[in-house]
Amino acid sequence: EDQVTQSPEALRLQEGESSSLNCSYTVSGLRGLFWYRQDPGKGPEFLFTLYSAGEEKEKERLKATLTKKESFLHITAPKPEDSATYLCAVQAAYGGSQGNLIFGKGTKLSVKP
Amino acid sequence: KAGVTQTPRYLIKTRGQQVTLSCSPISGHRSVSWYQQTPGQGLQFLFEYFSETQRNKGNFPGRFSGRQFSNSRSEMNVSTLELGDSALYLCASSSRDISSGNTIYFGEGSWLTVV
Numbered sequence: 001e002d003q004v005t006q007s008p009e010a011l012r013l014q015e016g017e018s019s020s021l022n023c024s025y026t027v028s029g030l031r032g033l034f035w036y037r038q039d040p041g042k043g044p045e046f047l048f049t050l051y052s053a054g055e056e057k058e059k060e061r062l063k064a065t066l067t068k069k070e071s072f073l074h075i076t077a078p079k080p081e082d083s084a085t086y087l088c089a090v091q092a093a094y095g096g097s098q099g100n101l102i103f104g105k106g107t108k109l110s111v112k113p
Numbered sequence: 114k115a116g117v118t119q120t121p122r123y124l125i126k127t128r129g130q131q132v133t134l135s136c137s138p139i140s141g142h143r144s145v146s147w148y149q150q151t152p153g154q155g156l157q158f159l160f161e162y163f164s165e166t167q168r169n170k171g172n173f174p175g176r177f178s179g180r181q182f183s184n185s186r187s188e189m190n191v192s193t194l195e196l197g198d199s200a201l202y203l204c205a206s207s208s209r210d211i212s213s214g215n216t217i218y219f220g221e222g223s224w225l226t227v228v
Contacts, residue, residue: 034217043117043203043219044156087156099169100146100158101205101217 002027002092006104013111016077021086021107024070029093033071034101035064036087044087047073078111085109115140117206117220125226131192134223138185138206144215145187147179150201150222159202162187191225199227 004025013019025033032051036044048057050066057064061082063074073086085108089101118137126132138145146161146169158171162181179189185206191198201222207215 036219041224043119043221046216046218049216089156100161100171101148101156102158103148103156105155 002090002095002102004088004090004102004104006086006088006107008107009105010108011110013075013078013109015079015111015113018074018076018078020075021073021088021109022070023073023088023104025088025090025102027090027092027102028095028098031091031093031099033066034089034091035062035071035073036089038085038087038106047086075109078109080111080113083109083111117204117218119202119204119220119223121223122221123224123226125228126194127228128194128196130194131190132194132225133188133190134202134204134225136187136189136204136206136220138187138204139208139218142206142208142218143185144207145181145185146205146217147187147189148203148205148219149173150203151199156203159189194227196227199225201225 007022032049035047038044048064053068055066061076065072085106087106089103092098120135144163147159148156150156160179161169165181176192181187203222204220205217207217
């Protein structure tokens with residue numbers, strides 16, 4: 001069964017304290033792995049798509065990496081405005097869930113000044 | 114460039130009623146998918162439409178249905194509402210069939226409360 005597990009469920013950081021969020025997945029052939037940011041009461045905001053192991057993408061203080069079994073979202077010197085829930089999703093290439101996004105439960109990040 | 118637009122943003126319905134939610138995708142996007150988000154289950158896939166055809170359907174009862182129009186706008190309908198249908202309903206669009214792995218953008222969602 002295709003599934004995505006994110007850890008930790010919640011993470012509290014001090015401003016400037018770098019850390020990483022983990023997304024491990026089991027999927028019938030990976031077509032793509034997506035990272036989204038979601039603020040309370042809003043829809044998910046697209047951050048990155050990764051397609052193959054070894055791929056890395058960066059945007060401001062965020063860097064996403066991908067291996068064959070997991071992805072990491074590295075946050076360097078975070079600021080309070082980075083506080084949000086970060087969602088990871090995979091898109092399977094085969095099987096019953098082919099095409100749709102399978103989401104993890106998310107990591108709720110809080111950055112204190 | 115306008116993003117994915119969903120209406121209404123908030124609504125309250127009574128058990129047993131039905132509801133229709135609307136989604137306008139990003140201009141030029143032909144693929145529209147719908148997701149349900151609840152605190153307990155997270156984001157779950159409902160269905161996907163591409164060029165007016167349902168391409169994929171999630172594990173939801175038949176009370177949940179949808180359609181896509183020739184201008185790519187989409188609607189989803191939930192009949193005989195139950196308390197457990199209270200959720201944030203999210204619409205997402207992409208420029209191609211999402212099974213091709215293209216970037217998928219989400220709207221702000223429609224908050225449905227069933228009382």
